[in-house]
Amino acid sequence: MQITPDTLATLNNGFNAAFLQGFNAIGSQGNQYQQVCMEVSSSHRLENYGWMKDLPGVREWIGPRLINNLEATGYQIVNKDWEHTLGIKRPDIEDDILGVFTLAVQQQGDIVGRHPNELVFAQTLLKGFTTTGFDGQYFFDTDHIGYDVNGAETSWSNAGGGSGSPWFLLDLSRTFMRPLVFQMRRAPEFTPLVSPSDPNVFHMNEFLYGVYARYAAGFGFHQLAYGSKQTLDAAAYAAARTALGTQYRPDGSALAVRGTHLVVGPGNEAAARRILLAERDAAGATNIWQGTAEPLIVPQLG
Template sequence: MIINKSNLSSLYTGFNAAFKGAFQAAEVHWPEIAMKVPSSTREEVYGWMGSFGVIREWIGPRHVNSLSAHSFTITNRDFEATVAVHRNDILDDRYGVFKPVFEEMGYNARLHPEELVMGLLADGFTAECYDGQPFFDTEHPVTKADGTTELVSNMADGSGPAWYLLDTSRAVRPLIFQEREPYTFESKTDLSDDNVFMNNEFLYGVRARANVGFGLWQLAYGCKVDLDTAAYAAARAAMMNFKSPEGRRIGVKPTTLLVPPELEEKALQLLNAQQNASGASNVWANTAKLIVSPFLSA
């Protein structure tokens, strides 16, 4: 290929098409468990955490819920991946061998939010959420209407691989994916660029600016105990009994079970089998959607 501006533009179009094709084809689950929040600045302050807006009978003046009582900030981070294509490979018409590289780059760009979201969920036993406690904790402080504080648990501690039960049916999700700049394919291929002059290479890459954070802990339950019917039932019951600061149930309903690959068989047996080990009807069949993620493994 003759190296000129027109041919380099056509080459970029081909590489970009390979990137976008793989990006769009990759299967991801993070949009099911995290809400995507657009960002317009370096960081975003979430001042509504802890407020559920539960409807009450209107007697006397309105009861105003402060949206700044439990605010926290998510600061955007920069991400990139870059590859170099040697000038001689283009000149010798070897650029076709690079198509899989850009397809893989597109696939990885699509999966990167999944890696961030699932990784944050796995860190939830130590990383703090809006109330200053770890996202999964036995002592979430909830201030009730009478001014007293109640400590609420959304975890079951143990020594096994962690699994997670989530309510993903609401507008607010257990996790947040904050996007400042979407994953974008770009190039540095001007013949006067330093990388071409100094290294005889054309650069192609992807950039993004985003970050993840915790949403409402009341919509998630983390367990390190054995994944069996008793633990699953206990986690569901605990979640459905969560209350607002006013002492009213907030209608949590677990919809999604997330497990690492090492718990896939147990999860499939729990949610898909029509009968349990003793031959009786499996009452927990189809009570949640199963998501198995390699990003949850230790």
């Protein structure tokens, strides 16, 4: 292949199409993060989430309105820059060794498309036992501020303890409230650097195909999440459901949280399926937990 502006343009278009093919082919399994995250469009370097606090329920309007002020908690999520770059030697382009590189660019699209899963599950959710959320407590902690049925302040735990493989019971029934946040500032963009006058071509005889994006992940509502490293069995699962389901607002009304998804890694997949899908338990009795939540198997959780 003779390297000309026209052939480079054709090559760039083909590689861009290959990148998008790989990026768009990941499907629902590749976009598992979307199931657990509030997706927020960001327009600044960072976004503030001070509004994520407990609000009272609806009250009968007697006398003046009771204004629930949105107090700032100082919780911010800062956008991060991300990149992925492939280098292809100019002689390989000239010699028409393109088929393998088209596959490589498709793989690049797949890798970039799946990165939010890594960011959300491995780098955020798994670190919830040792990283603070908007209330200044660890996201999974034993002494969050909660309320009882009388509206009195109490201590509430969404951490099950233990030291084994982690698992999580999440309420994903609210599209506008989720346990985690995915904040998009700039979607991935495929950019070639292939001009003969570009330093990489001039000095290294190498064409570069890079991707740039800006986004971040962080913690949302801990009230919708329970995390544990205890052995995943029926008793531990029942305790998680009870913890989530017995939460109240500052006025004593029910928060109405229910565990809809049991999120596990491959190591806990069998246990999750026994609890949620089997008709009988180990003793042969009716499995009362069958169908009470959906299993979500996430490779990044191990």
